[in-house]
Amino acid sequence: MSDCLICDADERLDVFLSTKLCVSRSHVKKAVEEVGAVINGVKCFKAGFGLKQGDNVEFTMPQPKELDLSPQNIPIDIVYQDGDIAVINKPQGMVVHPASSYDNNDTLVNALLFCLDNLSGINGVIRPGIVHRIDKNTSGLLVIAKNDEAHKCLAKQIENKTARRIYYALVDGNVKEDEGVVEQPIGRSTGDRKKMAVVKNGKPAKTFYKVIERFGDYTFMRFELFTGRTHQIRVHMKFIHHPITGDDVYGGSTKLWKNGQLLHAKELILKHPATGEEMRFECQLPDYFENILKKLRSKT
Numbered sequence: 160m161s162d163c164l165i166c167d168a169d170e171r172l173d174v175f176l177s178t179k180l181c182v183s184r185s186h187v188k189k190a191v192e193e194v195g196a197v198i199n200g201v202k203c204f205k206a207g208f209g210l211k212q213g214d215n216v217e218f219t220m221p222q223p224k225e226l227d228l229s230p231q232n233i234p235i236d237i238v239y240q241d242g243d244i245a246v247i248n249k250p251q252g253m254v255v256h257p258a259s260s261y262d263n264n265d266t267l268v269n270a271l272l273f274c275l276d277n278l279s280g281i282n283g284v285i286r287p288g289i290v291h292r293i294d295k296n297t298s299g300l301l302v303i304a305k306n307d308e309a310h311k312c313l314a315k316q317i318e319n320k321t322a323r324r325i326y327y328a329l330v331d332g333n334v335k336e337d338e339g340v341v342e343q344p345i346g347r348s349t350g351d352r353k354k355m356a357v358v359k360n361g362k363p364a365k366t367f368y369k370v371i372e373r374f375g376d377y378t379f380m381r382f383e384l385f386t387g388r389t390h391q392i393r394v395h396m397k398f399i400h401h402p403i404t405g406d407d408v409y410g411g412s413t414k415l416w417k418n419g420q421l422l423h424a425k426e427l428i429l430k431h432p433a434t435g436e437e438m439r440f441e442c443q444l445p446d447y448f449e450n451i452l453k454k455l456r457s458k459t
Contacts, residue, residue: 162179162180162217162218162219162220163215163216163217164176164179164215164216164217164218165213165214165215165216166210166211166212166213166214166215166216167212168212169209169210169211169212170209170210171206171207171208171209171210172191172196172198172203172205172206172207172208172209172210172216173187173188173191173206173207175210175216176191176196176216176218177318178318180218180220180311181311181312181314181315182220182281182311182314183281183314186281187206187220188206190220190221191203191204191205191206191218192204192205192206193221194219194221196216196217196218197216197217197218198210198214198215198216198217199214199215200215228257228264228268228269228272228287229264229269229272230269230272230273231264231265231269231270231272231273232270232273233265233269233270233273234270235247235248235249235267235270235271235274236248236249236250236442237274238300238440238442239438239440240275240305242305242306242433243304243305243306243308243309243431243432243433244302244303244304244305244309244313244431244432245271245275245288245302245303245305246300246301246302246303246427246440247267247271247300247301247302247303248298248299248300248442249267249293249297249298249299249300249301249424250298250445251295251296251297251298251418251419251445251447252295252296252418252419253265253266253267253295254266254267254295255267255268255289255292255293255295255301256268256286256289256292257269267301268286268287268288268289271287271288271303272287275288275303275305276305277305277306278303278304278305279304279305279306279307279309279310280307281304281307281310281311281314288303288304288305288310289301289303289304290302290303290304290310290313290314290317291317291324291387293424294390294393294420294422295419296405296406296418296419296420296422297326297419297420297422297423297424298422298423298424298445298448299326299423299424299425299442300324300424300425300426300427300440300441300442301424301427302322302427302429304432308432309432309433311432312430312432313429313432316429316430317387320385320386321429321430322427322428322429322430323383323426323427323428323429324383324384324387324424324426324427325381325382325383325424325425325426325427325428326381326382326383326384326392326422326423326424326425327371327379327380327381327382327422327423327425327444328379328380328382328392328396328403328404328420328421328422328423329377329378329379329380329403329404329405329415329421329448329451329452330377330378330380330396330401330402330403330404330411331376331377331401331402331403331404331411331412332376332377332378332400332401333373333375333376333377333378334368334370334373334378334380334401336370337369337370338367338368338369338370339367339368340365340366340367340368341365341366341368341395341396341398341399342363342364342365342366343357343361343364343395343398344357344358344359344360344361344362344363344364345357345358345361345362345364345388345389345390345391345394345395346358346360346361346362354390354408354409355388355389355390355391355393355394356394357394357395357398361388362386362388363386364386364388364391364394364395365384365385365386366382366383366384366385366386366391366392366395367382367383367385368380368381368382369381369382372452372456374455374456374458374459375459377404377415377455378401379452390409392422393406393408393409393420393422394409396409397409397410403420403421403422404416404420404421405417405418405419405420405421406419406420406421406422407419408420415451415454415455416447416451418447421448421451423444423445423448425441425442425443425444426439426440426441427439427440427441428440
């Protein structure tokens with residue numbers, strides 16, 4: 160059955176539907192391009208169509224297809240779970256979900272299908288339960304939705320920035336300021352479409368940073384995201400000439416660590432989708448990360 164909605168302000172079609180239906184904008188965009196929306200009686204397949212106040216929008220979100228991923232008995236660290244959510248501490252090197260560029264059966268989603276009883280279906284076949292992501296070589300906390308109502312609530316919190324995601328990282332060089340904000344737009348790199356970069360017409364992106372410890376050639380830092388762009392912390396730190404240590408994609412040094420960026424999603428703060436209770440989760444830095452810090456401390 161179609162949702163019949165009245166636009167209450169001038170805005171893009173995908174932004175309007177994402178807000179009204181509490182579904183990720185990227186998922187809405189894909190659905191509009193596949194099945195279309197009816198605007199004032201006219202079919203439209205353009206996700207970026209400019210709506211005017213008072214426009215009538217009819218749209219049916221496609222039902223998730225039958226899941227065709229295979230559950231895999233892959234050990235994962237479940238920090239917390241109940242009937243609505245699970246919080247996972249993802250290891251470095253694990254891909255969150257399959258994609259056209261990665262179709263192996265060793266992703267976090269494969270592991271979730273094996274060990275959890277339910278997962279939300281809002282994000283489609285290849286991303287059941289996935290509300291937000293972290294990069295393959297970033298470790299740390301992710302919240303997983305076990306049903307669609309929980310998914311909508313969690314997605315709304317991330318969109319409204321009431322859910323907080325705090326990262327710790329080691330970066331190259333001595334960051335002089337004790338704390339600060341990088342606020343630069345991020346989009347696809349014009350030189351390499353597989354990378355992101357600070358670009359003039361990119362999406363707004365804002366990262367708060369604070370220095371925890373200095374080691375001369377390296378700085379241990381805390382980051383909090385105000386937006387959630389792809390590779391945001393990695394791109395912003397490259398922009399201010401302090402790339403994440405180990406991040407060979409964005410120019411980080413690999414002298415201390417060669418297996419990807421030393422970036423860890425350490426803290427996660429959100430409201431439980433059923434009770435409204437504020438919940439705080441924290442996980443320790445991986446052993447390899449702690450060992451690198453110990454070595455740096457011993458030298459200084």
